[in-house]
Each structure stands twice: as structure tokens, then as C-alpha cells.
Amino acid sequence: MWRFIASRVLQAIPVLFIVITLTFFLVRFAPGGPFSTEKAVVPEVKRALEAQYQLDQPLLAQFGSYLTDLVHGDFGPSFKYPGRTVNELIAAGFPATAELGLYALLVAVVLGMAAGIVAALNPNSWRDYVPMSAAMIGICMPTFLLGPLLVLIFGLWLEWLPVSGWGEVSGDKILPSITLGAAYAAYIARLTRSGMLEVLSQDYIRTARAKGLPEYVVVFKHALRGGVIPVVAFLGPAFAGLLSGSFVVETIFQVPGLGRFFVQAAFNRDYTLILGSTVFFAVLIVVFNLLSDVLAAWLNPRLRAGLGVK
Amino acid sequence: MTVFRALLVITLSVMTACSGGERRVEQGTRDGILHFGNGTEPQGVDPHTTTGVPEHHIEQALFEGLVGKDPETLAPVPGVADRWEISADGRVYRFHLRENARWSNGEAITAEDFRWSWWRGLQPALGNEYAYMLYPIRNAEAYATGKLTDFSQVGVRVIDLHTLEIELTAPTPYFMQLLDHESMFPVPRKVIEKFGTPVDRFSQWTRPGNMVSNGPFRLTEWKLYKYVRLEKNPYYWDAANVKLNGIVFYPTENTITEERLFRSQQLHVTSSIPLDKIPVYRTSRSDELRVDPYLGSYYYMINVKRPGLNDARVRRALAMAIDRDSLIKNVLDGVNFPAYSMTPPGTAGYQPPILFKFDPEGARKLLADAGYPGGKGLPKIEILYNTNEAHRKIAVALQQMWKTNLNIDVTMLNQEWKVYLDSRNSLDYSVARAAWIGDYVDPDTFLNMWITGGGNNDTGWSSAEYDDLILHKIPAMHTQEERFAGFTRAETILMQEMPIIPIYIYSTKYLIHPSVKGMPTNLLDYYAFKHIHLEPET
Numbered sequence: 118m119w120r121f122i123a124s125r126v127l128q129a130i131p132v133l134f135i136v137i138t139l140t141f142f143l144v145r146f147a148p149g150g151p152f153s154t155e156k157a158v159v160p161e162v163k164r165a166l167e168a169q170y171q172l173d174q175p176l177l178a179q180f181g182s183y184l185t186d187l188v189h190g191d192f193g194p195s196f197k198y199p200g201r202t203v204n205e206l207i208a209a210g211f212p213a214t215a216e217l218g219l220y221a222l223l224v225a226v227v228l229g230m231a232a233g234i235v236a237a238l239n240p241n242s243w244r245d246y247v248p249m250s251a252a253m254i255g256i257c258m259p260t261f262l263l264g265p266l267l268v269l270i271f272g273l274w275l276e277w278l279p280v281s282g283w284g285e286v287s288g289d290k291i292l293p294s295i296t297l298g299a300a301y302a303a304y305i306a307r308l309t310r311s312g313m314l315e316v317l318s319q320d321y322i323r324t325a326r327a328k329g330l331p332e333y334v335v336v337f338k339h340a341l342r343g344g345v346i347p348v349v350a351f352l353g354p355a356f357a358g359l360l361s362g363s364f365v366v367e368t369i370f371q372v373p374g375l376g377r378f379f380v381q382a383a384f385n386r387d388y389t390l391i392l393g394s395t396v397f398f399a400v401l402i403v404v405f406n407l408l409s410d411v412l413a414a415w416l417n418p419r420l421r422a423g424l425g426v427k
Numbered sequence: 428m429t430v431f432r433a434l435l436v437i438t439l440s441v442m443t444a445c446s447g448g449e450r451r452v453e454q455g456t457r458d459g460i461l462h463f464g465n466g467t468e469p470q471g472v473d474p475h476t477t478t479g480v481p482e483h484h485i486e487q488a489l490f491e492g493l494v495g496k497d498p499e500t501l502a503p504v505p506g507v508a509d510r511w512e513i514s515a516d517g518r519v520y521r522f523h524l525r526e527n528a529r530w531s532n533g534e535a536i537t538a539e540d541f542r543w544s545w546w547r548g549l550q551p552a553l554g555n556e557y558a559y560m561l562y563p564i565r566n567a568e569a570y571a572t573g574k575l576t577d578f579s580q581v582g583v584r585v586i587d588l589h590t591l592e593i594e595l596t597a598p599t600p601y602f603m604q605l606l607d608h609e610s611m612f613p614v615p616r617k618v619i620e621k622f623g624t625p626v627d628r629f630s631q632w633t634r635p636g637n638m639v640s641n642g643p644f645r646l647t648e649w650k651l652y653k654y655v656r657l658e659k660n661p662y663y664w665d666a667a668n669v670k671l672n673g674i675v676f677y678p679t680e681n682t683i684t685e686e687r688l689f690r691s692q693q694l695h696v697t698s699s700i701p702l703d704k705i706p707v708y709r710t711s712r713s714d715e716l717r718v719d720p721y722l723g724s725y726y727y728m729i730n731v732k733r734p735g736l737n738d739a740r741v742r743r744a745l746a747m748a749i750d751r752d753s754l755i756k757n758v759l760d761g762v763n764f765p766a767y768s769m770t771p772p773g774t775a776g777y778q779p780p781i782l783f784k785f786d787p788e789g790a791r792k793l794l795a796d797a798g799y800p801g802g803k804g805l806p807k808i809e810i811l812y813n814t815n816e817a818h819r820k821i822a823v824a825l826q827q828m829w830k831t832n833l834n835i836d837v838t839m840l841n842q843e844w845k846v847y848l849d850s851r852n853s854l855d856y857s858v859a860r861a862a863w864i865g866d867y868v869d870p871d872t873f874l875n876m877w878i879t880g881g882g883n884n885d886t887g888w889s890s891a892e893y894d895d896l897i898l899h900k901i902p903a904m905h906t907q908e909e910r911f912a913g914f915t916r917a918e919t920i921l922m923q924e925m926p927i928i929p930i931y932i933y934s935t936k937y938l939i940h941p942s943v944k945g946m947p948t949n950l951l952d953y954y955a956f957k958h959i960h961l962e963p964e965t
Contacts, residue, residue: 155861156478156882158556159559162571165554199473199477200628201471202629265683279691280690281687281688368681369681369684384844
């Protein structure tokens with residue numbers, strides 16, 4: 118198992134290097150720069166600004182010094198926000214993004230698996246069609262539609278829940294979490310259903326039932342463990358997706374998260390902030406993929422054998 | 428099994444533990460705290476390293492210049508200076524600072540504080556994008572651009588502890604207005620030097636706890652992406668007349684979300700309003716809607732180097748073929764004002780000449796005179812705009828008007844903001860949407876940008892007579908009548924040559940809760956936070 122993890126970590130290094138290099142050069146080759154504004158900046162001022170951010174040096178030298186800083190964990194100063202470092206901006210924005218991602222994942226797993234199990238146990242009945250149709254709608258409905266719709270119903274009409282905010286009044290975290298988690302819940306429902314259907318048709322399930330075990334023991338103890346493997350494999354990328362894809366939800370609900378500023382950074386050509394958040398998210402994605410692979414290996418004996426893990 | 432049951436219990440309990448809570452607006456009105464939708468997360472609050480409108484709002488509350496502005500008339504009112512004298516030739520200003528002016532840490536403000544602050548604002552290494560606001564001061568431009576290194580030659584002199592003398596290059600009638608711009612605010616030398624060098628953009632001096640300012644409010648809390656909180660500054664010289672106890676600025680970059688926040692009583696004032704909500708508020712909640720003229724022009728720039736467009740007759744034909752009234756009524760929800768000049772009419776009392784009107788017949792004739800009868804043979808025209816729904820709608824309308832009235836086919840191209848700026852700057856366009864918001868209330872702010880090689884003159888247009896008027900003749904004029912005559916002449920040249928097609932005058936559009944008082948509208952969308960107060964609805 119440790120060898121497996123170590124080799125995956127080693128594989129991650131070239132991946133991250135490629136991400137950093139590509140992002141670094143792509144943002145710099147994009148037209149416009151951090152200091153191009155509608156009101157023309159006096160050339161002397163522009164030169165002074167470029168000197169303060171070392172943009173006056175050759176590109177390769179900039180890249181070299183960026184990498185050196187990065188190795189020391191320093192993402193550099195933000196271009197858009199004077200006096201702020203990218204580390205500071207990420208540290209300020211990430212907790213809310215992570216919390217939102219976690220709740221959304223919770224929503225996705227609970228709702229998705231419940232719906233998937235119900236559907237799998239009653240294939241081709243209304244208890245299959247209703248949750249699966251809801252899941253299809255959930256997959257298709259974009260968050261920028263679902264979010265405002267939920268706000269309209271629960272925030273403005275019924276006045277049950279706050280229309281926006283994060284951690285300011287009780288209950289304001291519910292709508293953003295549901296909005297962000299809904300599409301993933303739908304996906305998990307479909308994965309659970311197909312995983313469960315496959316497992317439920319296995320011989321050992323028939324054996325379990327033949328032994329006279331109660332249905333809930335059959336389902337939750339015997340079937341679920343095998344049935345959720347596709348879901349577990351999906352969770353890593355899903356959580357990474359929830360973290361890096363929360364921009365729309367953060368904007369709709371005024372969540373003080375990193376997603377909003379990640380996207381703004383691109384529009385502002387805030388080179389260091391774009392790079393910093395990209396690298397940060399890349400690391401997260403690598404880590405969560407690794408975690409979900411490890412978890413899947415632990416759940417699935419066949420996979421474990423294939424990896425040479427005892 | 429148990430894990431899932433636990434998850435279910437947690438989820439359900441989180442979901443049921445909800446209740447609305449008291450609304451921010453009610454609570455704020457009771458406690459004297461203004462909740463202000465401020466557009467975006469502020470870049471910072473150092474007046475010398477920030478440029479945007481949200482930053483401007485916060486800095487207006489944190490700092491005070493030598494003079495302020497009356498929020499209704501925009502006339503200068505005493506600020507840190509309680510009186511001043513202007514020499515007969517209009518070039519030397521002497522300000523007497525009030526002796527009870529204090530920083531927010533209780534220390535006295537002196538004339539030297541202003542001299543040092545302006546020295547800092549003009550440091551070439553700082554990269555102050557608004558340094559040009561100080562350029563009317565003698566030698567300030569030379570110093571800021573590194574041509575002069577001796578600051579004692581710049582026209583700022585400390586006479587004594589409380590007297591400051593400023594010498595200008597030429598009489599500048601709008602100079603008093605500039606003193607209320609953030610680039611002219613005093614900044615605390617001791618604090619800045621404690622946290623770094625004066626030209627350090629990465630300094631921590633503006634952090635809550637470190638920051639010292641001199642305005643009616645002071646910084647207490649800054650939660651990134653959430654809010655910036657200010658409280659009343661007890662050391663402010665006029666603290667007795669400051670009615671608010673605090674202001675909270677929220678980054679609300681999405682206007683749709685912002686409107687929802689307003690509707691659910693989370694904001695007293697918004698930064699904007701989605702266009703399609705305006706009719707709704709107009710009919711049902713008109714007391715909460717503010718739509719007023721704003722000192723800004725929306726226009727199309729023309730690349731006069733392009734074949735076809737290098738003929739002024741073609742450019743004028745394009746301008747005359749636009750039905751501005753119809754555009755405003757049908758596309759812009761009636762919230763703007765048609766423009767037939769670069770300078771908005773009534774800017775500081777100046778009435779620009781109106782040299783053309785909507786005249787399809789005349790436009791067709793001009794186009795024919797230029798050699799393109801019925802639009803035949805005219806090289807391809809493309810409207811460039813930065814990606815935005817409103818700009819797109821306007822471009823579509825103009826495309827249609829030019830087709831109907833001139834029979835010319837125009838294509839459209841949208842680009843992301845920075846790409847668009849790049850295209851504009853390198854004259855890689857034929858017709859481009861653009862806008863200008865005045866820095867001060869004077870025609871100069873709209874007309875000086877069209878001089879040859881001006882930083883914002885991305886049209887390739889140039890006129891020797893125009894340059895002479897703007898750069899030499901008008902600055903030497905002494906009376907407002909003479910100046911306005913000069914601007915009329917300049918504007919006439921501009922509208923005959925038509926390197927830009929005026930389309931409409933901007934308006935400010937935002938929502939304001941009825942409890943907010945003392946916030947009159949004005950051309951600059953300027954808020955004097957010290958005069959704002961909140962009264963519960965009766």
C-alpha cells in the first residue's frame with residue numbers, strides 16, 4: 118500500500134510542474150496585462166509598477182524566481198490587491214470554499230445514495246422512475262438556475278431561509294450547500310443505482326437471502342459495500358470539482374470563498390493569484406484523487422490484489 | 428449503516444436549525460450602522476495605490492482632504508482647512524488648516540502632513556496611477572515622471588504648522604475639486620514608515636489595527652470577501668456632527684444577488700441595479716429607486732486610420748444615422764439621456780454646442796458625398812465591444828439603425844475586457860464602444876483626452892488647432908466665459924471631425940432604503956458619509 122501511495126505522489130510532481138509551467142506562460146501570453154486599464158496609465162507609472170512586480174525582467178528569469186518562491190511555499194504578492202499576498206488571499210477564501218464543498222458533498226452523498234438504493238431495490242417501478250427522473254433533472258439543471266430558484270422559493274416567498282451570506286445568521290449555509298450538491302447528488306444516485314443493481318444480482322446476495330437474513334442486513338451489510346465502490350471512486354474527483362467549481366454558487370450566495378476570486382483573478386490578469394489558485398487547486402485535485410483511489414482499493418479486494426497490496 | 432444514519436441526522440438537524448433572524452437594515456437603522464453594497468472587494472484602502480470606485484467610497488469615509496464637497500451642489504466646503512485665499516491670478520492657493528484637525532490616533536494634522544503625502548503620491552517608484560490629479564501643481568508632473576528630482580521645486584510649501592501654500596502652473600478653476608480626490612488626501616507618515624518604505628506597495632499599514640486616517644470614520648475590521656467595517660472616528664474635528672456610528676461595505680459584484688440582498692433588507696444602499704429590474708421598481712417601489720444623470724459619456728470611438736472611416740463625412744453620417752431617443756427608450760429602459768456632444772450638457776454650467784441631430788436623410792447625403800452612395804463600396808465596419816449584455820444590445824440596435832438608415836452592413840465582435848483594451852490601444856478595430864467618467868466637474872476632463880497622442884485617445888485622430896486650444900489657449904484664460912468659449916470651439920472641432928460618436932449620458936442607478944437620509948444625488952455620484960443618517964420608518 119505504501120509503495121502504491123509513494124509512486125502516486127512521485128507521479129504527481131511532473132503533473133504539477135506541467136500545470137505550473139502551462140499556467141505561467143499562458144496567462145502571460147494572454148492579451149492585456151494586470152496594469153492595462155481603461156484610463157491610460159502614464160508610461161512612467163506603468164514602468165514603476167512593472168518594476169515593483171518584477172515584470173521588467175526576462176520571462177524565464179521571472180519563471181525561475183517564481184518556482185524558487187513556490188518551493189518555499191510563497192505564492193508571491195497579488196497584483197490586484199496591493200499589500201496582500203496570494204497566500205493570504207487563499208488562506209482567507211479557502212475555509213469557506215472547503216466548508217461549502219464539504220456540506221455539498223454531504224448533501225450529495227446522503228441524498229444521492231438514498232435515492233440510488235431505493236431505485237435499485239425497486240427496479241422499473243415508480244420508486245425507481247421518480248428518483249431517477251429527479252436525478253436526471255438534477256444533472257441537467259445548472260446551478261445558476263437552481264440557486265436563484267431555491268432563493269426565490271425558500272428565501273423570498275416562504276422566508277424560511279436567508280437569501281445569502283455565510284455564517285452570518287443561522288441557516289444561511291443550507292441553500293448554497295444544496296445548490297452546489299444537487300448535481301453531484303444526482304450523479305451519485307445514478308452511480309449507486311447501477312452499482313447496487315450489479316451487486317444485487319450476484320450469487321452471494323442470493324446466498325445471503327437464502328440464509329434467511331433480513332433484507333436490511335442483506336442490503337446494508339452485504340450489498341452496499343460492493344455497490345458503493347463506483348461512488349467512492351467518484352468522490353475524490355467530485356470533492357475536487359466541488360471545491361474548484363463553486364464560483365457560481367459563491368457568487369449567487371455571497372459566500373466569501375476562493376472561487377469568486379479565482380475567476381476574478383483571471384479577468385484582472387492578477388498573474389500571481391491565477392497561478393497560486395491554480396496550483397493550489399491542482400494539488401487538491403491530485404490529493405483527492407489519490408485518497409479516493411486508496412479508499413477504493415481498501416474497499417475492493419480485487420483491486421487490492423491487482424496493486425500487489427496485502 | 429451507522430455512519431449513514433449519523434450523516435442523515437446531521438444533515439436534517441442542520442436544515443431544521445434555521446430561522447430568519449433580525450434583518451440587517453432594521454438593526455442597522457436602529458444602531459446607526461449603514462449597510463452599503465459596494466460592488467467589488469476593494470483592492471485596498473491606501474489612497475495612493477488604489478483606483479476603483481469601491482475603493483473611492485471607503486477612502487472618502489476614512490480620509491478628508493483640505494476641502495470637501497457639498498453633496499448637493501458639489502461646491503467646495505471646508506475640510507481639514509477651515510479657510511483659504513486664492514491669489515488674483517488664480518495660481519497661488521493658501522490654506523489655513525484647522526488646529527483641532529486630528530488623525531484617528533489623536534495626533535494633530537499639520538501642513539507638513541499634506542506636503543509629505545503629496546511627495547509620496549508623486550514618487551515615481553510608487554506607481555500611483557492617479558498621480559496625474561496633482562499635475563496642475565507647478566512641477567508636479569516633471570517630478571512624477573522623474574524629469575525633476577528636487578521636490579523643493581514642486582509648488583507645495585509649508586508656511587507654518589497650519590498654513591500650506593500651493594502654486595499651480597496655470598490657473599485651474601477646478602483645482603479645489605481635486606483637493607477632495609483620494610490622491611490628495613493626507614496619509615500618516617509615521618504609520619507608513621513604521622510598516623515599510625514610503626513607496627512600498629506591499630506594506631501592511633492599511634490593515635485594521637495598523638491603519639490611521641483622518642476622516643469621519645476609521646477602519647476597524649476587514650474580513651476578506653465579506654465586508655469592510657468602519658466606525659465613527661472620535662478624534663475627527665467635526666465628530667459631533669457625524670451621525671452614523673459605523674458603515675459596513677460589502678463586496679457585491681453580482682447585481683442580481685445584490686438586488687436580492689436589498690429586497691430581503693440586508694443592504695441600505697446598493698451599488699447598482701440590474702437593468703430589467705428597473706421597470707419593476709419604477710411601478711411598485713419607486714421611492715427606493717434612484718436614477719440620476721451621472722458625469723459620464725458613452726460613445727463609439729472610430730479608428731480614423733481605417734479606409735472609409737478616414738473620411739469625416741462617413742463618421743458624421745454614422746453619428747447622424749443613430750436614433751438616440753429610440754435607443755434609450757427601447758433598449759436602455761429610459762434611464763439614460765441622449766448625447767450629441769462629448770461633454771455632458773450642464774457640466775459646471777457649460778452648455779456644449781449641438782451640431783447634429785438624428786437625420787437619416789442628411790446622413791445618406793453625406794455618405795453619398797464621400798463616395799459611398801447607398802453604402803456601396805464602403806469598406807467593412809465592425810463594432811468592437813467588451814463582453815457585456817448591455818453593450819451587446821446597444822451594438823445590435825446601432826447595427827440595425829445603420830442598416831436601415833444607411834444601408835451598410837456592420838458586423839460585431841465582443842472581446843473580454845483586457846483583450847478589448849489591448850485591441851483598442853493598438854488601434855486594432857474599426858468602431859469601438861467606449862466610455863469616460865469625468866474626474867472632476869469641468870469640460871476639461873472630457874476634452875483634454877482627445878489631444879494628439881493623449882493616453883486615452885485611441886482613435887488615431889489629431890488636430891493641431893484642437894491641441895493648441897486645450898494645451899495652451901484655454902489654460903491661459905482667466906474667466907469662466909472665456910474658457911467655455913474655448914471649450915465650445917474645441918468641441919465644435921471634435922464634432923465636425925467626429926473621431927467619436929456620442930451616444931448617451933450615463934446615469935447612476937441604484938436602490939436606497941427609505942430610512943437613509945442626507946444622501947442627495949449629484950453628478951459625481953459623490954457621497955458625503957459624514958452627513959448621512961438613518962431614520963426608522965414611521
